[in-house]
Amino acid sequence: MAGVSFRDVKKNFGAVKVIHGVTMDVDDGEFVVIVGPSGCGKSTLLRMVAGLERISSGEISIGDRVVNDIEPMDRDIAMVFQNYALYPHMSVRQNMAYGLKIRKMSTADIEKRVHRAAEILELGTYLDRKPRELSGGQRQRVAMGRAIVREPKVFLFDEPLSNLDAKLRVQMRVELQALHRRLGTTSLYVTHDQVEAMTLAHRMIVMNAGRAEQIGAPIDVYQKPATTFVAGFIGSPPMNLFPTKVGGRPVLLGVRPEHLEPCAASDADYTADIILVEPLGADTLAHGSIEGTTMIARLPAATHVAEGKLPLRFDPAHRHYFEPDTGARIEV
Amino acid sequence: MAAEKRVVFRSAWLPYLLVAPQIAITVIFFFWPAFQAAWYSFQLQDAFGLQTEFVGLRNFHELFGDPRYLESFKITAVFSILVSTIGISISLLLATMANRVIRGAMGYKTFLIWPYAVASAVAGVIFAFLFAPSVGIVTFALKQIGVHWNWVLRGDQAMILVVVASIWKQISYNFLFFLAGLQSIPKSLIEAAAIDGAGPIRRFWTVVFPLLTPTTFFLLVINIVYAFFDTFGVIDATTQGGPAGATNILVYKVYHDGVKSADLGGSSAQSVILMIIVIALTVVQFRFIERKVHY
Amino acid sequence: MNLSSPPSGMVENRPWLTFFSHAILVAGVLLVAFPLYITFVASTLTLEQILSVPMPLVPGDQFWNNYTQVITAGSQRGAAAPVGRMMLNSLVVALVVPLGKISISIISAFAIVYFKFPLRNFFFWMIFVTLMLPVEVRIIPTFKVAADLGILNSYAGLTLPLIASATATFLFRQFFMTIPDELAEAARIDGAGPMRFFVDVLLPLSKTSMAALFVIQFIYGWNQYLWPLLITTDESMYTTVIGIKRMITGGDALTEWHLVMATAMLALLPPALVVMLMQKWFVKGLVETEK
Numbered sequence: 001m002a003g004v005s006f007r008d009v010k011k012n013f014g015a016v017k018v019i020h021g022v023t024m025d026v027d028d029g030e031f032v033v034i035v036g037p038s039g040c041g042k043s044t045l046l047r048m049v050a051g052l053e054r055i056s057s058g059e060i061s062i063g064d065r066v067v068n069d070i071e072p073m074d075r076d077i078a079m080v081f082q083n084y085a086l087y088p089h090m091s092v093r094q095n096m097a098y099g100l101k102i103r104k105m106s107t108a109d110i111e112k113r114v115h116r117a118a119e120i121l122e123l124g125t126y127l128d129r130k131p132r133e134l135s136g137g138q139r140q141r142v143a144m145g146r147a148i149v150r151e152p153k154v155f156l157f158d159e160p161l162s163n164l165d166a167k168l169r170v171q172m173r174v175e176l177q178a179l180h181r182r183l184g185t186t187s188l189y190v191t192h193d194q195v196e197a198m199t200l201a202h203r204m205i206v207m208n209a210g211r212a213e214q215i216g217a218p219i220d221v222y223q224k225p226a227t228t229f230v231a232g233f234i235g236s237p238p239m240n241l242f243p244t245k246v247g248g249r250p251v252l253l254g255v256r257p258e259h260l261e262p263c264a265a266s267d268a269d270y271t272a273d274i275i276l277v278e279p280l281g282a283d284t285l286a287h288g289s290i291e292g293t294t295m296i297a298r299l300p301a302a303t304h305v306a307e308g309k310l311p312l313r314f315d316p317a318h319r320h321y322f323e324p325d326t327g328a329r330i331e332v
Numbered sequence: 333m334a335a336e337k338r339v340v341f342r343s344a345w346l347p348y349l350l351v352a353p354q355i356a357i358t359v360i361f362f363f364w365p366a367f368q369a370a371w372y373s374f375q376l377q378d379a380f381g382l383q384t385e386f387v388g389l390r391n392f393h394e395l396f397g398d399p400r401y402l403e404s405f406k407i408t409a410v411f412s413i414l415v416s417t418i419g420i421s422i423s424l425l426l427a428t429m430a431n432r433v434i435r436g437a438m439g440y441k442t443f444l445i446w447p448y449a450v451a452s453a454v455a456g457v458i459f460a461f462l463f464a465p466s467v468g469i470v471t472f473a474l475k476q477i478g479v480h481w482n483w484v485l486r487g488d489q490a491m492i493l494v495v496v497a498s499i500w501k502q503i504s505y506n507f508l509f510f511l512a513g514l515q516s517i518p519k520s521l522i523e524a525a526a527i528d529g530a531g532p533i534r535r536f537w538t539v540v541f542p543l544l545t546p547t548t549f550f551l552l553v554i555n556i557v558y559a560f561f562d563t564f565g566v567i568d569a570t571t572q573g574g575p576a577g578a579t580n581i582l583v584y585k586v587y588h589d590g591v592k593s594a595d596l597g598g599s600s601a602q603s604v605i606l607m608i609i610v611i612a613l614t615v616v617q618f619r620f621i622e623r624k625v626h627y
Numbered sequence: 628m629n630l631s632s633p634p635s636g637m638v639e640n641r642p643w644l645t646f647f648s649h650a651i652l653v654a655g656v657l658l659v660a661f662p663l664y665i666t667f668v669a670s671t672l673t674l675e676q677i678l679s680v681p682m683p684l685v686p687g688d689q690f691w692n693n694y695t696q697v698i699t700a701g702s703q704r705g706a707a708a709p710v711g712r713m714m715l716n717s718l719v720v721a722l723v724v725p726l727g728k729i730s731i732s733i734i735s736a737f738a739i740v741y742f743k744f745p746l747r748n749f750f751f752w753m754i755f756v757t758l759m760l761p762v763e764v765r766i767i768p769t770f771k772v773a774a775d776l777g778i779l780n781s782y783a784g785l786t787l788p789l790i791a792s793a794t795a796t797f798l799f800r801q802f803f804m805t806i807p808d809e810l811a812e813a814a815r816i817d818g819a820g821p822m823r824f825f826v827d828v829l830l831p832l833s834k835t836s837m838a839a840l841f842v843i844q845f846i847y848g849w850n851q852y853l854w855p856l857l858i859t860t861d862e863s864m865y866t867t868v869i870g871i872k873r874m875i876t877g878g879d880a881l882t883e884w885h886l887v888m889a890t891a892m893l894a895l896l897p898p899a900l901v902v903m904l905m906q907k908w909f910v911k912g913l914v915e916t917e918k
Contacts, residue, residue, distance in 0.1 A: 052812050073818030085809035089831040098827070099817030146813075338808040340743045341821040350738035351750050353731040354791055358753055360776075361788040362760045365768035372768070426655045429648040436649070442903055443656045448913075449898035451850035451868045454891050457875065458662045461669065461884055469665055472681040503659065505913070512914060532644060561763050565852040569872050583763045590767045591857070599767060606764045614759050 002063030002076075002153040003028045003186060004049060009058035011044055011210075018044050020210045021058065026203075031180050031187045035197035036207035037233065043158055045207070046190045050079050050156050062154055073102075075154075078147035082159040084139045086131040086146075092118075093127040096146045110149075117145040120179070137168045144179070157189040161196065173199060194234050198222070206230045224320075228252060228327035231320060237285065240295040242270075243324065246332050254320035257285070257298035261313045268311030272297070277305055286310065366607065372600035391601035400577060401585070401602070408560065408581040411495065415563070416555035419499040420548065423506030428536065430507075431514040441511070448504035452497075452562060456569030459497035483571065487578025490571045494579050497570065498563045505558075506551050513547035514540070553617045560609070582606055663895075670694070670889035677884045693889040702874045702886045708862035710890050713870040714897075717849050720785050720866060721897075724851075725844030727790035729837055736799035737825055741811065758793045762854055770857050780861040789847075789854065794916045795840055801915075802836050803829070839912030842905050846898040867894040 004026040011019040019041045026032045034042040047053040049060055051072035059066050067075050086095050093114055100110045118124045121141040131139055140160060147155055160176075161169045173196060180187060191197055197204050198218045206214045206221060206229075214226040218234075225231035231239040231254050240260070242253045265271070272295060274288035279301070286297045286305050290312075297312065299305065321332045376387045395401050430440050447455070462470045465482040474481045483489040517540060525535045564583050567573060573580035573588060580588070586606060590599030665684075669677055672687040698711040738744075739751050762769060769788060778784035806829070814824040855866045865873065871890045875882050902909050 050812075050816060052815065072812075072816045077816070079813070079816050081809040081813065083807055083809055085807060085813040087810065087813075087828055089828075098814075098819075102818040102823065146817075337740055337804075337811070341741050341811075341815075341824075343742065343821060346821060347738040347742035347744045347747070350742075351735040354735040354796065355750060355753060357731070357787060357791040358757055360772060361769055362757045362765070362791065363753070365765040365772055366760045368768035368771070369765050422655075426652065429651045429655075432648045433645060433652065436652075440652045440656060442906060444659055445906070445909070446899045446902050447659055449846050449850075449902040450895045451852060451898075453852045453868050453872050454850075454894045455662075457871055457887060457891055458666050460875070461888065462662055462665060464884075467678055467680055467682070467884065469681055469684075500659065500662065508910060508913060512910075532641070561761050564763065565850075565868070568852070568856070569875070586763060587766060587853070596767060603764045603766070607759065610761060610764060611759045 003030070004154055004188065005059075005061045006045075007059040007061075009045070009048065009055060009060055011041070011048060011053065011056045018210050019048075019056075022205075022212045023058075024205065024212065024215055026186060026188065029184045029186055031189065031200060031202045033189045033191060033197040033201035033204040034207060035191055035194060035201075035204055035233075038192055040207040041210040042190045042192075042205075042207045046156055046158055046188055049075075049154070049188060050077055051075050073099075076152050077154045077156055078150045078152040079156040079158065080140075080143045080147050080160045082162050084131070084143040084163075086139060086142055088131055091128050091130055092123060092134070092142050092145070095131070095142055096149050099146070099150055113149040113151070114145075117148040120148065120182070121145050136164050137172060140164065140172060148183070153186065155185050155187040157187065159191055160189075161191070162193075169196075176200065194236065198234070206233060208233070224329070225254070226329050228254070228322045231322070237296045237298070239320070240293075241322070242290060242293050242295070246321065250324050251330065251332070252322040252324050252327075253314075254322060255314050256318060257296045258283075259315035259318040260295075260297035260299075261315065262297075262299065262303060262305060263311055263313040265311040267313055269314045270312055272310045272312050274305060274307050274310045277307060369600045369603040369607075372596050373604045375597050375600075377596045387597070391597045392605075395598065395601050395605070400580075403577060404580050404582055404585045407491075407577075407579065411491065411498075411563075411579070411581055412556050412559035414491075414495045415498045415502065415559040416552055418495070419502045419555055420506055420551055422499070423503050423551075424510050424544075424548075426503070427507050427510035427514055428540070430511055441507075444507050445504040447501050450501060452501060452565030453569040454565075455497050455501045456494075456566040459493060459500070459566075460570045463493050483575075485575055487575055490575055490579050494563065494566050494570055497566045498559060501566070502555060502558055506555070509547055509551055510544065513544050517543050550617075553613060557610075557613055557617075560606075560613075582609075666888050666891050666895075669884055670892050672885050674883055674885050689885065693885050694893075697886050697889045697893070701870070702883050702890075708865055708870060710867060710870060710893055712863060713865050713867040714893060716782075716785070716864060717866040717868070717894075717897075719782055720789075720851060720855075721845045721849035723782065723786040724789050724848030725841045727786060728792050728795050728844050729840055731790060732792055732795035733799045733830075733833065733837070734825075736796050736803060737829060739796075740800055740803040741821065741824075754791075754793050754796050756793075757791060762788070766853075766857065773858050779858050780864045782864075784858045785851075785855055785864070785866070786848075789851065795844070798836060798840060798916050799833065802833060806832065835908075835911070836915070838905075839908045839915060841912075842901060842908040843912035843916060845901055849898045 006022045006024045009019060009022045010017070022045060034045060036042045044053055048055050049062070049067075051067065051070065055068050059068060061067060062075055062077065087098065090098065096114045096117060097110045100113065114127070115124075118127055121144060123138070123141055123145055126134060126138060126142075131142065134142065140163075143160070161172050164172060177200060189196075189200060201218050203215060203217055204221060205212050208227075208229045214221055214230045221230060221234055225234060225239070228241060231241070235256060237257050239254045239256050242255075244251060244253045270290045272286070272288045272290045274286045276287040278285040278287070281301065283301050284299045284303055284305070286299055287294075288310070289295060297310075321330050322328065323330055373391055374386060374388055375384045376390065377384045426444060430437050430444075433440070450458075462468050463481065463483060465471060465484050468481075471481045481489060483493045521539055521543070522535060525539045530538060560581070561583055563581070564587070567579055567581060567584045568587075571579040573584045582602065583606065586599055586602045589595045589602065668684060668686050669682060670693055671690040672682060673689050676683055676687060697709070698714075699709050701708045701710060735750070735754065739747060773779055773784050773788065776784075778787065810828060811824060814828055819827060850868060851866065852868050855869050856872075859865055859869060867890065871887060871894055874887050874890060
């Protein structure tokens with residue numbers, strides 16, 4: 001097994017820059033999630049590791065080896081695609097064995113590996129079926145099986161759960177975690193879903209418009225977002241951002257919805273105009289605005305609020321400040 | 333044509349090797365001859381092909397000064413309009429009826445599509461026999477109702493003969509496309525019109541027919557191309573352009589002047605003009621298909 | 628377009644309209660079938676029976692005589708080549724043309740879709756332009772090329788010029804464009820080179836397109852007329868469609884209609900059977916090659 005390192009990796013398609021220079025080291029055995037909105041360059045970054053896109057400048061290494069000019073098959077990686085990319089005319093067994101066959105592995109060894117993967121993924125009874133005879137979740141497993149049998153140094157996942165329905169997605173997320181614990185293979189995982197990122201990642205890279213805005217453990221990213229973009233993208237509903245001044249200097253004050261508490265008017269930092277209250281069961285969301293800036297507060301389920309004026313206290317321990325122009329975090 | 337694969341293979345020589353056979357045949361049998369046709373069209377050749385002389389646009393001048401060529405243009409226009417409009421109307425009627433019936437629809441389809449498989453020359457021979465002036469069974473039937481039929485002598489009857497044979501062969505093609513078009517119309521639209529109180533005939537003209545416009549237009553272009561080129565066999569097996577040039581469509585005239593009369597320059601000039609017509613028709617067809625993609 | 632979906636035309640029950648529809652369809656089928664029926668009847672009569680106007684409308688007893696005559700010996704007054712030989716020639720053309728066309732089209736479509744190379748668009752347009760150059764507009768020069776290559780009166784001459792096809796290339800290109808990119812990427816990661824991907828993945832996936840194209844091109848090959856007319860002068864190289872035309876010697880009364888009609892049956896049966904028996908592929912091929 002091996003780590004992956006990015007050294008000022010850039011990518012442009014013609015004159016269009018899609019990746020502006022990413023530097024990072026993924027440790028051996030680590031599960032790193034690359035998360036961001038569509039078009040942020042996260043898939044491109046992953047595809048550069050796979051060798052499916054050329055690297056415009058910078059270096060990517062897998063283990064100790066710079067892989068910039070190495071063919072995908074020689075990079076010792078395996079990839080799971082969003083649409084699974086199973087060969088429709090091959091059985092599950094043939095799908096998993098195809099890469100090994102090309103590597104001229106002996107039939108006995110191929111059989112052994114396929115069986116082991118099938119066992120791990122509980123695919124044993126489906127080995128002779130064609131992909132179209134399988135459910136979405138099963139196809140997803142076959143795609144993972146195809147990656148596992150290769151015993152690669154690095155797993156690459158490109159939004160592998162996006163085509164599944166919500167319930168199955170949660171289940172597969174849990175299975176993925178279990179699988180990683182069992183195999184311990186270095187993994188790079190691309191998603192636009194921040195819940196997947198939060199739950200799966202040892203560390204995550206939050207990407208926006210071709211830049212890595214923040215790299216860190218999920219909880220650190222959540223608690224100390226480095227930019228207003230990260231503050232808005234990680235966490236749902238997103239962090240509230242209010243323009244204000246600190247010591248005469250204009251700043252953006254960020255407070256997560258759960259850190260807004262209803263209070264007596266005399267204790268209030270601000271008074272919100274609430275226009276909609278959504279009781280969700282576990283908690284209640286209050287939508288409205290403060291001094292013309294829209295906001296959301298997440299309140300305990302038992303709180304009774306009505307539309308209209310709502311005095312709110314901002315939890316002083318959970319206030320974040322950002323530069324209004326650059327969006328960068330500042331410590332006050 | 334703009335759509336592209338995201339990932340492509342790289343090789344300095346393999347793609348050239350892969351396109352080579354097709355390009356070779358294309359160059360040898362399409363481009364080189366077409367280029368030569370264009371070249372010959374500016375030349376005059378003696379009857380034995382021994383001497384050639386560059387004459388510029390003279391062949392074209394002569395062509396357009398030749399009343400028989402202008403007549404051939406007119407004949408081709410009449411012929412292709414008759415073949416496409418009548419053929420399309422009959423096929424649309426049959427397809428609409430086949431789309432209505434549940435029982436036997438497949439059987440009707442099977443028995444309507446096979447004429448597609450008949451070579452145009454064979455269709456020509458069969459119709460020549462049916463309508464043969466002395467022995468034809470249809471000729472006999474026509475005589476019973478007082479029609480004196482002899483397409484060997486009468487130009488209008490010769491035209492009717494080649495039109496009927498050409499339509500007969502093309503009905504299957506039109507029928508299949510209309511049936512496919514009809515079946516792709518959502519049933520809910522027809523039902524909505526029925527609930528609005530529109531009867532079957534009104535529904536057809538106000539809902540179904542407008543939705544079939546793309547198919548109809550497509551078939552119109554295809555049928556014109558068919559009448560221009562693919563009916564060569566019908567003509568050659570029946571009238572051979574006669575009598576007195578009454579069915580001498582452009583394609584037949586090119587063949588006749590070039591092969592039978594060995595008028596290289598004149599035939600080549602006609603080829604060039606035909607080529608321009610084909611290019612125009614192809615452009616129309618592709619313009620339309622582009623629109624169909626967005627439709 | 629799905630041709631097997633239930634009819635959408637009928638939304639309410641109107642018995643008279645249904646009856647009317649059937650009546651029209653039956654009339655259509657009969658009109659379309661009438662020429663075929665007469666052809667068949669004439670092919671089972673003697674020439675005298677045909678010449679005694681009107682000819683009988685029920686089959687006669689000359690089926691065996693007429694068909695063995697044309698298959699083994701041909702007509703007596705016109706071209707005397709046996710139609711059996713011509714059918715063999717037609718079959719060769721009808722098999723070689725689709726096979727050749729499918730082969731060269733699928734590899735060129737593969738190159739154009741899956742490779743990026745400097746002259747790619749140029750080649751694509753070259754293939755596209757062939758649509759605008761039907762044999763009719765280049766009759767004599769193409770004949771000359773064939774003569775210079777020494778392939779007059781040969782199978783190569785009958786088939787080679789017919790196997791270049793823009794429509795077949797477009798069909799495969801169209802089909803390849805619908806194959807997800809990820810499949811090629813997965814194959815690359817699995818270590819498959821371009822040819823391996825072509826053979827292991829693309830070819831098996833193209834089976835239905837190939838079958839559909841084969842049916843259409845079989846008919847196209849069998850029914851070729853102008854080109855064989857130009858380059859075959861040797862009776863042993865005639866195709867059936869050419870042969871039948873050569874049997875018509877002139878005036879009505881001189882033509883051996885019973886033999887001509889038997890030959891017509893032999894010329895139209897193989898492709899008609901292919902259409903009717905492989906209807907599914909035929910319809911698919913017809914609809915897709917015209918896209």
